[in-house]
Amino acid sequence: MEERKLTKKDYVVVSSMLFALFFGAENLIFPLHLGQLAGANWLPAALGFLVTGVLLPLLSVLAISITHSEGVYDVGKPLGPVFALVFMVLIHGTIGPLFGTPRTATVSYTVGVAPLVPAHLQTLGLVVFSAVFFALAYFLSVEQSKIVSNVGKLLNPVFLVLLVFVFFLGFSGPLGSTASQAVTTAYKTGAFTNGFLQGYNTMDALAGLAFGVTVVTAVKFMGKKNANSIAFVTARAGLFSMGFEAIIYLALILLGAMSLGKFAVSANGGVAFDQIVNHYLGVVGQSILAALITLTCLTTAIGLVAAFAQDFHKHFPKISYKTWLAFTSAASFLTANLGLNQIIAWSTPVLMFLYPLAMALILLSVFSPLFHRDSVVYKFVVTFTVVPALFDMMAAFPPVVSQSGLGKAMASFQQSYLPFAQYGMDWVVPALVGMVLGVGCYLVKRHVSLGKVPEQNQQ
Numbered sequence: 001m002e003e004r005k006l007t008k009k010d011y012v013v014v015s016s017m018l019f020a021l022f023f024g025a026e027n028l029i030f031p032l033h034l035g036q037l038a039g040a041n042w043l044p045a046a047l048g049f050l051v052t053g054v055l056l057p058l059l060s061v062l063a064i065s066i067t068h069s070e071g072v073y074d075v076g077k078p079l080g081p082v083f084a085l086v087f088m089v090l091i092h093g094t095i096g097p098l099f100g101t102p103r104t105a106t107v108s109y110t111v112g113v114a115p116l117v118p119a120h121l122q123t124l125g126l127v128v129f130s131a132v133f134f135a136l137a138y139f140l141s142v143e144q145s146k147i148v149s150n151v152g153k154l155l156n157p158v159f160l161v162l163l164v165f166v167f168f169l170g171f172s173g174p175l176g177s178t179a180s181q182a183v184t185t186a187y188k189t190g191a192f193t194n195g196f197l198q199g200y201n202t203m204d205a206l207a208g209l210a211f212g213v214t215v216v217t218a219v220k221f222m223g224k225k226n227a228n229s230i231a232f233v234t235a236r237a238g239l240f241s242m243g244f245e246a247i248i249y250l251a252l253i254l255l256g257a258m259s260l261g262k263f264a265v266s267a268n269g270g271v272a273f274d275q276i277v278n279h280y281l282g283v284v285g286q287s288i289l290a291a292l293i294t295l296t297c298l299t300t301a302i303g304l305v306a307a308f309a310q311d312f313h314k315h316f317p318k319i320s321y322k323t324w325l326a327f328t329s330a331a332s333f334l335t336a337n338l339g340l341n342q343i344i345a346w347s348t349p350v351l352m353f354l355y356p357l358a359m360a361l362i363l364l365s366v367f368s369p370l371f372h373r374d375s376v377v378y379k380f381v382v383t384f385t386v387v388p389a390l391f392d393m394m395a396a397f398p399p400v401v402s403q404s405g406l407g408k409a410m411a412s413f414q415q416s417y418l419p420f421a422q423y424g425m426d427w428v429v430p431a432l433v434g435m436v437l438g439v440g441c442y443l444v445k446r447h448v449s450l451g452k453v454p455e456q457n458q459q
Contacts, residue, residue, distance in 0.1 A: 004223025006233060014218060014233065015240035017152035020159070021211045021303030022057055022204055023245060025107045025293050029269025031249045034198050035256020036265045036272055039181035041191035042257035046250055048195030053202055054246045056359070060208025061238030063365035064216070065231040067373065071213030071311050075361050078378040085315060090354055092308045095206055097331035098347040101304045105130040105336045108297035111270040112290030130336045134305075136298060138329040141306040142322060148218040151299050159295040162288055167251050169280040176261010178254065184265065197423055203351070206358050207300075210307045217310055305329050345398045353393035356427035360385045363431075371442050380438030384430040388418055391426065 006014075031049065038045035069075050072091050076084035094100070109129045117125040140150045186194050212234075219233045256269070259276055266272040270293075277285030309324035316324075335343055360381050371377050391414040394407055401407055418426035 003225055003229060006222060006224070010222055011233070011236060011240065013148055013152040014215070014222070014237040015152075015244070016156045017148045017218065018061070018211070018215055018237050019241040019244055020151045020156035020296075020299035021214065022207060022241065022300070023248070023296055024104060024300035025111065025270075025297045026202060027053075027204070027245075027249075028252070028292065028296055029111070029273055030198060030202060031252035031269070032256040032259075032272050032276075033266065033269035034195060035253035035258075036260060037184045038187045038191050038195070038253070039183040039257055039260055040179055041183050041187050042178055042253055044191040045187060045195035045198075046253045048192040048197075049199040049253065050195075050246050050249060051199065052196050053199030053204065053249060054242050056200070056362075057204040057208045057245075058238055058242040059366055060205045060358075060362050061212070061215070061242070062235055063209070063362045064212035065235035065238065067365045067368055068227045068231050069212060069365070070216045071307075071314070072209040073311065073315060075209055075212075075365055078364075078373055078375045079382060080375075087354075087357070088311055088315070090350060091206060091210055091358070092311060094347050094351045094354065095210055096304055096308045097328050097335055099344055099351060100207075101301055101308075101328065101332040102130075102336035102340055103344075104297040104301040104304070105133045105332070106340055108133070108290075108294045111274075112293035115274070115286060116290065127337055130333050133294075133298065133301070134329045134333045134336075137301040137305050138325060140298075141302045141309075142325060144217055144306070144310070144321065145221040147214065147302065147306055148222070151302055155295055155299050155302075159292065159299070162292050162295070163248070166277060166280075166288070166292070167255070170255045170258065170276065171251075173280070174258050174261070175263070175276070175279070176258050178257040181257055181260040193423075201424065203355055205362055206351075206355060207303075209358060209362070210311075211303050212307075213310045213314070214303055214307045301332075305332070349393045349396040352396040353389045356385050356389040356392060356431075357382060359427065360431050371439060374438075374442045374445075376441050376445065377435070377438035380441065381431050381434040384434030384437075385427050388414075388421075388426040388430055391418065391421075392424070 031046075031053075034045055034049060035042050063069070063075060064071075067075065069077075071088070073084045073088040076087040106126070109126050113125065113129055114122060140155075141147050183191075215234050215237065216230055219230050219237075224230050224233055255276065256272060259272060262279060263272070263275050266275065274286065274289055277289050279285070281288060305325055305328045308328040309321050312324045313319065313321040361378075364378055364381055391410055394410045395402055395414065397407065402411070414421045414426060419429045420426050
């Protein structure tokens with residue numbers, strides 16, 4: 001059966017879907033706040049943010065494409081099926097119902113809806129809002145073949161129209177000039193570095209690994225069956241979506257810097273966005289903000305619940321996709337309403353442990369053609385990365401653990417002996433050491449195996 005050739009419209013829709021899956025509420029409000037913090041130094045801060053906030057998620061998509069993977073499990077497969085399965089479960093658990101997915105509901109409620117709800121009804125308001133929110137996430141992803149249409153053709157275009165409207169207001173009637181705006185202390189000499197770290201700390205690279213299965217599944221439903229074709233479409237959609245995301249980030253950072261002409265630096269980007277839209281539109285502005293935040297959180301939630309269900313159904317096929325989808329949607333609703341802060345406090349350390357491993361696996365996947373995806377290289381790099389990842393995990397635990405005798409001793413060692421620990425990137429040097437040793441072993445093994453071929457031919 002001949003493959004269907006995708007049209008330009010198909011590529012736009014897939015790219016739109018991928019953009020929407022990545023672009024959550026924090027992607028909307030972080031850059032805005034970054035612009036306020038950087039002030040006149042907004043450009044170097046923006047460039048730093050783009051390196052990590054756009055390049056790393058793009059690399060995660062390319063990792064899926066280059067290795068012809070169908071999800072996070074395949075990315076970890078060179079380390080063995082047990083590691084790959086445990087890694088997949090932990091990734092989906094932490095960015096799914098234990099942390100990431102519930103936050104899509106709580107953030108959209110807190111920033112967009114809570115200001116419209118009376119104080120005595122806040123708890124009930126969150127229950128009702130999150131119930132409707134996750135019901136929508138379920139129904140819009142229950143048919144896998146319609147996810148790309150629901151997100152790429154329906155929800156994301158509405159979100160972009162509203163966002164472009166805000167940009168039109170902000171740039172046609174600017175609140176001030178960026179050149180004359182104050183720069184906070186940290187951004188006077190380290191604008192690029194601080195922007196770099198802000199982008200790194202979004203952890204969107206993890207989401208890229210998780211969303212891989214959703215993108216690959218969507219491309220298959222569009223008529224692509226060949227692994228090379230799927231990989232090409234995935235990579236191209238990644239380039240388009242991340243390129244567009246970079247443009248949005250630049251506009252948001254610039255808008256944040258310009259807002260200093262009217263407002264002081266806000267506590268966070270949500271407050272800044274609220275101030276900006278209310279300045280231009282009054283009460284209507286709050287409604288637009290609520291719609292923007294809810295839409296961008298909903299599309300991300302759809303991606304997270306769908307990816308969870310797709311990956312778990314693939315590896316535990318006795319349970320249907322719809323059952324897994326209902327499970328993660330219901331679990332996310334419960335987490336959002338029953339002790340989210342406590343669950344986040346204990347799931348964040350797991351996330352901090354996984355992030356260095358995910359970054360190492362992404363980079364290994366991108367460069368895997370150079371060493372034929374040899375498992376020896378993977379094992380060396382990941383083994384060396386585990387050590388700083390354990391230190392990161394310990395530092396992220398609640399005080400009862402992180403401030404214990406062991407916790408303080410590990411923190412002291414980490415800050416004293418692991419390079420770049422103060423930036424949260426203490427895994428880089430150990431991973432490079434592991435890479436050198438792993439590639440060295442790979443080259444020796446390859447040399448020995450090539451040497452045996454002539455000997456066998458002579459015999």
